[in-house]
């Protein structure tokens with residue numbers, strides 16, 4: 001069955017006409033969905049009851065619901081969003097002074113197997129449908145107006161390309177939620193065919209690439225995807241993407257103590273990144289993950305040394321702080337819910353105080 005939260009605004013009219021419903025109803029439906037933000041067709045009171053019943057039967061909004069909420073001391077909130085088949089994903093809401101960012105998931109688990117990431121530590125269960133991705137946003141926005149989306153939750157967006165793109169196009173649509181394309185960042189571990197596909201979309205989403213190592217030897221050890229698409233292919237795809245779209249790529253580099261944090265690595269990273277015009281680097285200290293207690297967070301000094309090496313080589317670099325660590329909501333900490341033991345879990349209707 002098609003879910004209303006997977007239908008693009010321009011698709012409503014033909015769907016209605018096919019069913020013998022007058023086309024002007026499409027506009028009323030869009031108003032109900034994305035201006036009144038109904039969470040049930042019964043609330044769409046501009047529609048006749050008979051049509052509401054048909055919509056309920058044929059196009060339910062979604063079957064997703066919030067199963068649990070955990071809160072970090074820094075105001076970060078992690079929602080466990082569950083689906084009809086019992087599976088669930090995590091989405092994280094991250095307040096900052098001038099923005100309210102949501103980190104969304106695209107798969108239940110992940111097949112990529114990056115060694116430092118909890119999301120793939122138990123493998124993949126399934127990809128999400130478009131409405132299940134949209135549902136994370138629709139449930140998230142009830143807790144505050146979302147200004148930015150990062151597709152950096154569980155899963156690899158380029159492995160679930162079609163559903164991810166449909167969901168993001170819906171969220172971006174001017175007749176839908178109307179979140180600006182430049183406020184949406186897609187992050188990939190380096191599925192090379194995805195770059196040309198995204199470039200061909202002609203939409204200005206931001207693109208991040210998880211790099212984490214500047215040599216094939218180390219990258220293949222940390223990220224199995226590198227064995228399929230090694231660095232020279234990845235970097236060529238990034239450069240082609242930038243040339244075609246004129247859009248800047250951001251490389252994510254998670255710094256792991258004693259693994260990828262030497263001065264030589266920083267120098268090599270600068271060399272690699274400079275092959276992509278205008279590219280930027282985000283340096284993120286590793287978030288601790290339970291399945292690999294041997295992997296450690298680097299100290300501040302190492303982060304600053306890395307920053308210094310890159311800056312001296314004129315690579316635009318930012319030091320990032322991953323938010324929500326105490327709620328297991330930080331980068332790399334999202335994992336399959338059945339095994340998850342979220343901290344400060346409360347019922348969705350009685351969120352715990354942020355200061356406990």
Ligand code: SAH
Pocket residue numbers: 112114116117118151152153154155156157187188189208209210212252254284285286287288289322331332333
């Ligand atoms: N599969 C996509 C989307 C996930 S984004 C991708 O790989 O880009 C999540 C980001 O957090 C990625 O950059 C990932 O490499 C990073 N990450 C994973 N584990 C981490 C950890 N333990 N500490 C810090 N960052 C981590």
